[in-house]
Amino acid sequence: MGAEERVVARILERFPVLEGRVFIQKQQRVVVDYLVRRDFEKVLDFLAHDAGFTTFHLVIGVDNGDALGFIYVLSNEENVMLLLKEKAPKSKPYISSVCDIFPNALWHERELVDLFGAVVENLPPGPRYPLPDLWPAGNYPMRKEWNPAYLDKKTMTYNPPAAVDPAEGGESK
Amino acid sequence: MNQRITIPIGPQHPSLKEPGCFTITLEGEKVVSAVVGVGYNHRGLEKACEARTYIQDMYLIERVCGICSHTHSTAFCQAVEALAGVEISRRAAYIRVIMAELERLHSHLLWLGVAGHEIGFDTLLMYSWRDREKVLDALALLGGNRVNYGINTIGGVRRDISPSECEQLRSMLDFIEEEDKYFIDLALHESTLAARLGGIGRLSYEDALRLGAVGPVARASGVPTDIRVIEKYAAYDEFPMEVITDEHSDVFGRAVVRVKEIMESIKLIRFALDNLPDGELKVNVPRRIPEGEVLSRTEAPRGEDIHYVRSNGTDKPDRVRVRAASEANWHSVAHMLEGDYLADVPIIIAAIDPCYSCTDRAIVLDHRDTGCQQVLDWEALRRYSVDFYRERGFDAKSIKIPERKIIR
Numbered sequence: 105m106g107a108e109e110r111v112v113a114r115i116l117e118r119f120p121v122l123e124g125r126v127f128i129q130k131q132q133r134v135v136v137d138y139l140v141r142r143d144f145e146k147v148l149d150f151l152a153h154d155a156g157f158t159t160f161h162l163v164i165g166v167d168n169g170d171a172l173g174f175i176y177v178l179s180n181e182e183n184v185m186l187l188l189k190e191k192a193p194k195s196k197p198y199i200s201s202v203c204d205i206f207p208n209a210l211w212h213e214r215e216l217v218d219l220f221g222a223v224v225e226n227l228p229p230g231p232r233y234p235l236p237d238l239w240p241a242g243n244y245p246m247r248k249e250w251n252p253a254y255l256d257k258k259t260m261t262y263n264p265p266a267a268v269d270p271a272e273g274g275e276s277k
Numbered sequence: 278m279n280q281r282i283t284i285p286i287g288p289q290h291p292s293l294k295e296p297g298c299f300t301i302t303l304e305g306e307k308v309v310s311a312v313v314g315v316g317y318n319h320r321g322l323e324k325a326c327e328a329r330t331y332i333q334d335m336y337l338i339e340r341v342c343g344i345c346s347h348t349h350s351t352a353f354c355q356a357v358e359a360l361a362g363v364e365i366s367r368r369a370a371y372i373r374v375i376m377a378e379l380e381r382l383h384s385h386l387l388w389l390g391v392a393g394h395e396i397g398f399d400t401l402l403m404y405s406w407r408d409r410e411k412v413l414d415a416l417a418l419l420g421g422n423r424v425n426y427g428i429n430t431i432g433g434v435r436r437d438i439s440p441s442e443c444e445q446l447r448s449m450l451d452f453i454e455e456e457d458k459y460f461i462d463l464a465l466h467e468s469t470l471a472a473r474l475g476g477i478g479r480l481s482y483e484d485a486l487r488l489g490a491v492g493p494v495a496r497a498s499g500v501p502t503d504i505r506v507i508e509k510y511a512a513y514d515e516f517p518m519e520v521i522t523d524e525h526s527d528v529f530g531r532a533v534v535r536v537k538e539i540m541e542s543i544k545l546i547r548f549a550l551d552n553l554p555d556g557e558l559k560v561n562v563p564r565r566i567p568e569g570e571v572l573s574r575t576e577a578p579r580g581e582d583i584h585y586v587r588s589n590g591t592d593k594p595d596r597v598r599v600r601a602a603s604e605a606n607w608h609s610v611a612h613m614l615e616g617d618y619l620a621d622v623p624i625i626i627a628a629i630d631p632c633y634s635c636t637d638r639a640i641v642l643d644h645r646d647t648g649c650q651q652v653l654d655w656e657a658l659r660r661y662s663v664d665f666y667r668e669r670g671f672d673a674k675s676i677k678i679p680e681r682k683i684i685r
Binding site for chain 1: 488587
């Protein structure tokens with residue numbers, strides 16, 4: 105049994121409900137499919153404290169349409185990279201900070217706040233990262249609907265065109 | 278009771294050519310806490326990648342960093358090639374390795390000079406940057422440019438290495454090997470260097486793991502992590518490799534690891550030149566990349582470089598995430614600074630080798646009278662520089678460099 109199979113077996117032994125949602129992507133890569141916050145926290149706690157995934161590499165924020173995805177990349181001593189995915193609805197993007205387990209996740213989580221508009225609870229205080237202080241509030245540039253063409257860099261305001269009423273045929277007069 | 282003073286250093290840092298803000302709290306001259314502030318250089322590159330095709334993204338990705346440009350483009354290419362299900366030829370893989378190791382030679386020699394400058398050892402800066410010029414010339418020979426070589430393309434490489442170029446590379450390597458023997462001797466035995474660098478910027482083995490340090494910073498704390506060995510990407514599976522580690526866990530250890538890695542890179546390039554296989558340079562990759570996601574890793578001169586690419590079946594990626602090595606190492610800096618003196622702050626920060634860019638080699642002269650432009654190539658620029666100083670009574674050839682001595 106290879107290192108990847110052992111990881112999958114270990115996770116499924118502890119969480120049988122994840123059957124079919126944990127898979128080997130390729131050599132040295134194991135993926136745990138999107139989990140909601142409560143389930144994600146249980147799996148992360150198990151991986152970090154009992155399954156030997158003690159190295160945190162990064163968090164990747166993704167925009168999946170109605171939901172935001174957060175892919176936490178961890179690895180163990182056998183160099184298996186685990187992509188643990190969490191999802192949260194775009195309207196209520198609440199997630200918990202993992203800084204208590206992995207202190208080096210701090211800036212990655214601040215990036216999720218600035219670029220994706222995630223609300224990271226229990227995130228240690230500090231300066232924002234990476235956007236400037238005068239960045240317009242409520243603008244999350246890595247969300248798919250945000251278009252850099254509508255940002256006025258002189259006034260630092262975001263001015264999307266007014267929504268067109270389909271009943272009027274969408275043509276300006 | 279000692280009064281605590283908080284000093285903001287930056288955002289225009291005196292020791293770095295890039296903006297970074299370090300809020301240092303001092304008790305006397307000792308640092309009690311440090312807050313690192315970065316983000317001034319965020320260019321929205323990941324968002325820009327989503328609006329462009331994979332080939333156009335190559336140009337952006339090469340410019341993530343001036344010095345590590347090849348390793349970034351390699352990581353990105355590997356990700357897209359994996360998504361497209363293509364395998365590059367062995368010759369292309371070998372050429373990628375040669376460029377990656379030349380880039381490492383360049384980066385480590387550059388760092389050695391910066392470190393020398395930070396501690397007032399400017400002779401070391403002059404020596405190592407003189408040698409670095411040879412490596413830059415070799416990179417320009419192969420890639421046509423001193424930085425952003427443009428060697429990589431999705432599916433392989435864009436330029437071949439001819440037998441005459443191999444010979445020129447070998448003679449450059451012979452020169453750098455002799456110089457590096459001196460640098461290793463200097464790092465290991467020069468008493469002033471050891472006295473200045475030893476014991477500062479400490480990062481224990483446990484802290485290196487806890488704070489996610491990568492590359493030479495982690496290896497200098499005894500953590501044997503090297504993505505070239507772990508992932509065996511490109512052609513590294515065929516190369517005999519030794520991971521250089523050190524137990525000093527301080528700035529001195531980081532210097533030792535880097536000068537020894539220069540020697541290791543020379544061995545790898547020689548092995549690649551001796552065993553360069555025949556084959557195509559590039560395999561065709563479809564413009565539309567099938568849906569999927571890949572996490573690709575490479576070992577940059579500064580450590581682990583991670584690229585995540587998610588495709589959606591079109592010719593543009595759905596998401597690109599770049600985590601450069603410096604991004605991982607900044608977490609350790611605040612910890613390293615605590616307990617050290619204010620005077621040690623620049624060299625401790627410089628010891629993680631944070632990124633900064635190199636200038637282009639060609640300049641454009643505007644003739645005010647005629648209005649015409651003249652582009653100088655590297656040789657013409659060098660001649661222009663030599664003549665400029667000679668007219669003013671300074672002839673570089675007349676200078677006699679004294680024999681180098683090491684104070685043991």
